[in-house]
Amino acid sequence: xxxxxxxxxxxxxxxxxxxxxxxxxxxxxxxxxxxxxxxxxxxxxxxxxxxxxxxxxxxxxxxxxxxxxxxxxxxxxxxxxxxxxxxxxxxxxxxxxxxxxxxxxxxxxxxxxxxxxxxxxxxxxxxxxxxxxxxxxxxxxxxxxxxxxxx
Numbered sequence: 001x002x003x004x005x006x007x008x009x010x011x012x013x014x015x016x017x018x019x020x021x022x023x024x025x026x027x028x029x030x031x032x033x034x035x036x037x038x039x040x041x042x043x044x045x046x047x048x049x050x051x052x053x054x055x056x057x058x059x060x061x062x063x064x065x066x067x068x069x070x071x072x073x074x075x076x077x078x079x080x081x082x083x084x085x086x087x088x089x090x091x092x093x094x095x096x097x098x099x100x101x102x103x104x105x106x107x108x109x110x111x112x113x114x115x116x117x118x119x120x121x122x123x124x125x126x127x128x129x130x131x132x133x134x135x136x137x138x139x140x141x142x143x144x145x146x147x148x149x150x151x
Contacts, residue, residue, distance in 0.1 A: 014079055014091050020044075024104040030138035032069045033111030035118035041131040044098040045107075047074035053125040057108055060121035066113035071106045072099045107133065 020042035030036045037053075054070045061068055074097035081092035101107070108125060110118055119135055126133045 014094065015076055018076070018100065020100060020102060022102060024102040028104040028106060030106065030109060030136060031071075033067065033109035034138050035111065035113075035115065035122065036071075036109045036136040036138070037107045037122045037125055037133050038136050039101045039105045039107055039129075039131055039133055040103055042102050043131045044076070044078075045072060045074070045101050045129070045131075047097045047099075049128060049130065050074060050099060050107075052128045053108060056124040056128055057110060057121045060117060060124060061110050061113050063117070066110050066117070069109040071109060072101060074099045076100055101131070106136075 024039075028038075037057075050070065050072055054068065057068050076098050077094045078096055078098055079092045080095040085092075107129070108122070110121065113121075115137065122133075122135045126135075
């Protein structure tokens with residue numbers, strides 16, 4: 001792809017800040033696994049924080065043969081201008097990506113492991129998050145999870 005096509009393809013990356021008002025209307029239920037980590041506060045989670053939490057869960061869960069689903073993705077880009085830059089000359093360049101997380105949003109799910117392993121993995125991942133979270137057990141369907149079941 002030439003540079004003109006690249007500029008056209010990424011011309012929409014500079015987004016506005018937006019708002020984090022309200023509670024999560026989508027992604028608040030456990031869909032794939034049996035255990036989940038749910039956000040209790042609104043925040044921006046950076047792509048690095050999401051990946052750190054996913055790695056922490058994966059290291060603990062895969063020992064028991066389980067499966068992990070990351071339910072958040074960093075869609076929003078954050079821009080910034082360098083320090084000691086004069087005013088004007090447009091908006092700054094893209095620095096990093098964030099996921100807008102509202103209270104009630106499921107961050108990670110896992111299945112196919114015992115509850116004590118899941119609790120340990122979630123506690124390690126929760127320590128990587130900048131917000132308060134809680135551990136959820138989907139008690140409606142105890143047989144589901146881990147086998148790659150799709151809904």
